[in-house]
Amino acid sequence: MQNEHHTSYKTTCSYCGVGCGMTVKKDRKDNLVLEGDKEHPVNRGMLCSKGMNLQYAMGDLSDRLLYPEMRRSKSHPLERVSWDVAMQRAAAVFASLIKTYGPDSVGFYVSGQCLTEEYYVANKLVKGFLGTNNIDTNSRLCMSSAVAAYTNMLGEDAVPVSYEDIELADCFLIAGANPAWCHPILFRRIEAHKQNNPDVKLIIVDPRKTQTVANADLHLQLLPGTDIYLYNAIARVLIENGDVDYTFIQQHTEAFEDYRASVFQYTVAEAAKHCEVAESDIRLAASYIAASKGFLTLWAMGLNQSVIGVKKNFSLISLNLITGHIGKPGSGPFSLTGQPNAMGGREVGGLATMLAAHRSIANPKHREEVATFWGVNSISDKPGYTATQMIEALERGDLKAVWIICTNPMVSLPDLKRAEAAMKNARFVVVQDISRRSDTLQFADLILPAAGHFEKEGTMTNSERRISHLSKIVAPPGEARADAEILCRFAKAMGFAGFDYASPAEIFAEHTRLTKGTNIDISGLTYDRLKAEGTVQWPVPSPGHKGTSRLFTDHTFYTTSGKAKFFPLGAPENLSEPVTEDYPLILTTGRIRDQWHTMTKTGKVNRLRQHIDKPFLEIHPYDATARNIRNGDPVVIRNARGETRVCARITDEIKQGVVFLPMHWGRNMTNDLARANNVTSSLVDPISKEPDFKFSAVAVEAYRKP
Numbered sequence: 001m002q003n004e005h006h007t008s009y010k011t012t013c014s015y016c017g018v019g020c021g022m023t024v025k026k027d028r029k030d031n032l033v034l035e036g037d038k039e040h041p042v043n044r045g046m047l048c049s050k051g052m053n054l055q056y057a058m059g060d061l062s063d064r065l066l067y068p069e070m071r072r073s074k075s076h077p078l079e080r081v082s083w084d085v086a087m088q089r090a091a092a093v094f095a096s097l098i099k100t101y102g103p104d105s106v107g108f109y110v111s112g113q114c115l116t117e118e119y120y121v122a123n124k125l126v127k128g129f130l131g132t133n134n135i136d137t138n139s140r141l142c143m144s145s146a147v148a149a150y151t152n153m154l155g156e157d158a159v160p161v162s163y164e165d166i167e168l169a170d171c172f173l174i175a176g177a178n179p180a181w182c183h184p185i186l187f188r189r190i191e192a193h194k195q196n197n198p199d200v201k202l203i204i205v206d207p208r209k210t211q212t213v214a215n216a217d218l219h220l221q222l223l224p225g226t227d228i229y230l231y232n233a234i235a236r237v238l239i240e241n242g243d244v245d246y247t248f249i250q251q252h253t254e255a256f257e258d259y260r261a262s263v264f265q266y267t268v269a270e271a272a273k274h275c276e277v278a279e280s281d282i283r284l285a286a287s288y289i290a291a292s293k294g295f296l297t298l299w300a301m302g303l304n305q306s307v308i309g310v311k312k313n314f315s316l317i318s319l320n321l322i323t324g325h326i327g328k329p330g331s332g333p334f335s336l337t338g339q340p341n342a343m344g345g346r347e348v349g350g351l352a353t354m355l356a357a358h359r360s361i362a363n364p365k366h367r368e369e370v371a372t373f374w375g376v377n378s379i380s381d382k383p384g385y386t387a388t389q390m391i392e393a394l395e396r397g398d399l400k401a402v403w404i405i406c407t408n409p410m411v412s413l414p415d416l417k418r419a420e421a422a423m424k425n426a427r428f429v430v431v432q433d434i435s436r437r438s439d440t441l442q443f444a445d446l447i448l449p450a451a452g453h454f455e456k457e458g459t460m461t462n463s464e465r466r467i468s469h470l471s472k473i474v475a476p477p478g479e480a481r482a483d484a485e486i487l488c489r490f491a492k493a494m495g496f497a498g499f500d501y502a503s504p505a506e507i508f509a510e511h512t513r514l515t516k517g518t519n520i521d522i523s524g525l526t527y528d529r530l531k532a533e534g535t536v537q538w539p540v541p542s543p544g545h546k547g548t549s550r551l552f553t554d555h556t557f558y559t560t561s562g563k564a565k566f567f568p569l570g571a572p573e574n575l576s577e578p579v580t581e582d583y584p585l586i587l588t589t590g591r592i593r594d595q596w597h598t599m600t601k602t603g604k605v606n607r608l609r610q611h612i613d614k615p616f617l618e619i620h621p622y623d624a625t626a627r628n629i630r631n632g633d634p635v636v637i638r639n640a641r642g643e644t645r646v647c648a649r650i651t652d653e654i655k656q657g658v659v660f661l662p663m664h665w666g667r668n669m670t671n672d673l674a675r676a677n678n679v680t681s682s683l684v685d686p687i688s689k690e691p692d693f694k695f696s697a698v699a700v701e702a703y704r705k706p
């Protein structure tokens with residue numbers, strides 16, 4: 001859209017998975033003015049503090065990577081090179097390593113902030129042409145437990161609900177999430193709905209009394225790691241009181257009796273004791289659910305980032321299944337995506353165990369379908385390394401080269417000292433990013449400058465399966481290039497055919513063709529349609545199809561039997577590292593309101609730093625007093641893996657025995673010692689391989705300078 005002063009573009013926020021629409025106006029000097037898109041169904045014109053300041057984060061070019069840089073060898077400094085030299089070197093190193101050590105000696109680590117087209121090209125390149133499945137994503141650190149639970153219980157990694165269900169629900173159970181800070185626009189819709197309908201019930205499960213708790217009817221402040229006890233106890237009360245939907249259970253689910261038996265392994269009183277919540281509160285939660293006509297469960301990292309994350313998901317989703325609250329208005333399980341395009345990444349097979357359109361590497365037919373489509377002989381049947389397995393493979397020397405795109409693992413991975421040592425073991429590290437603020441750059445042998453938000457065209461999918469088109473609004477600075485273009489250039493330098501795309505629209509068209517006939521079929525979508533009609537929710541199986549706001553409305557699930565599956569959970573013990581006399585406190589990590597991930601974008605915006613400008617440790621007054629710690633004192637948080645030094649923030653909003661560190665700060669933002677991940681556990685869930693960020697055993701003491 002154009003008038004005499006400016007051109008107007010539509011795009012989507014590049015931060016959280018809520019996926020708010022934006023209108024960006026550009027004048028003749030490329031100055032941008034951004035506002036919430038009033039016509040967008042997600043945010044209706046609203047933006048949170050991060051979104052409304054995105055133009056300042058992207059407009060400040062002072063830290064941008066502007067040209068490729070390369071080391072001639074490990075002992076040489078980085079020096080500026082041309083794109084041709086950079087690509088020739090990358091191709092020569094990758095070809096040589098693959099020839100000598102085999103394709104599994106190389107790997108790619110990408111990001112839920114990549115656009116779908118970039119994710120697609122990266123997966124095609126690695127799985128189809130390099131011959132390895134070693135491509136994983138930082139979404140492994142946030143969503144993979146929910147993915148595994150959906151796939152096992154519903155037969156597909158498919159969020160059944162839409163944001164429109166918020167206004168149709170009358171009971172919300174929000175578990176292990178702080179949407180008031182981390183998914184603000186979505187939470188504002190819940191708040192407004194509750195304000196207009198005082199009978200709406202809000203149950204929050206969290207060891208911290210966060211901002212989300214402010215309007216809650218019930219806060220279950222459980223001990224970390226005891227979630228399964230809690231959800232099973234709620235289920236037991238519902239079953240004992242007859243507040244379950246037996247018609248739905250009998251007709252549309254399987255294994256209920258096994259699940260029921262596991263739920264009855266312990267009493268509600270015993271569960272309450274394990275969770276350190278009142279038995280009466282468990283019964284109150286069950287009564288709210290029993291009385292509801294629309295029941296939404298919402299959750300995020302508090303469930304997923306756990307050594308028993310998949311089981312926690314099983315137990316929570318089971319509450320929707322026993323009550324029949326799925327596939328109908330205002331009801332369903334709803335995992336909240338942390339990143340803007342974690343879901344789009346999975347649509348193209350962006351995990352080390354997946355193939356395009358949610359196909360599985362373990363399925364020979366799926367491998368053959370994708371290999372035929374891409375015109376390659378075969379796809380390896382060996383699952384690739386997941387995020388933390390890449391670190392282990394680097395340690396062993398099995399993984400020799402790693403290519404990192406749009407993510408900063410040297411702040412965000414757990415047990416950072418170990419991750420850094422492993423990275424030093426790599427023979428060749430490529431870092432493709434937009435910012436010099438990434439701590440990962442110090443390990444790079446080759447730096448490739450990428451285009452950022454507003455500087456490239458593509459699509460993303462938000463938490464409710466809504467696909468949006470993002471316009472290219474300004475040119476990238478210097479010699480920076482769009483990620484898909486860089487990957488295609490590398491593929492051609494390797495001598496691969498099939499990467500001659502004229503535009504992102506062509507990549508999208510190829511991706512949509514590959515989804516045809518699958519559960520996530522979007523073969524009815526084109527760029528032209530997205531630009532003309534706006535956002536659409538998948539599946540969209542034909543050109544005239546309007547998209548799908550709610551799944552399983554006929555209660556037929558994607559499992560082989562068509563029925564949803566319960567999973568009996570056995571002994572619901574937490575498998576996290578135990579607290580001990582030496583390390584008696586449970587550390588949990590998470591986000592703050594105005595920062596995003598490792599702060600490479602939000603950290604440079606003055607207004608966003610004004611909310612909280614330093615890392616801190618939340619600690620309960622009793623735990624602080626016992627350690628002679630006063631508010632604001634420097635403290636050291638330590639265990640056998642390392643130590644973190646920040647200042648104490650004493651608050652009774654955190655459970656006694658639990659401490660909290662924000663995850664955002666890295667070396668470039670403060671110093672090595674402020675990093676939360678110096679002390680986090682490297683244990684992972686055995687199914688999802690998602691790390692246990694929410695439970696590490698630590699000691700805390702006042703820090704006295706020697």
Ligand code: SF4
Nearest residue numbers: 013015016020048051
């Ligand atoms: Fe962006 Fe999420 Fe805020 Fe919306 S809620 S403006 S998507 S950060």
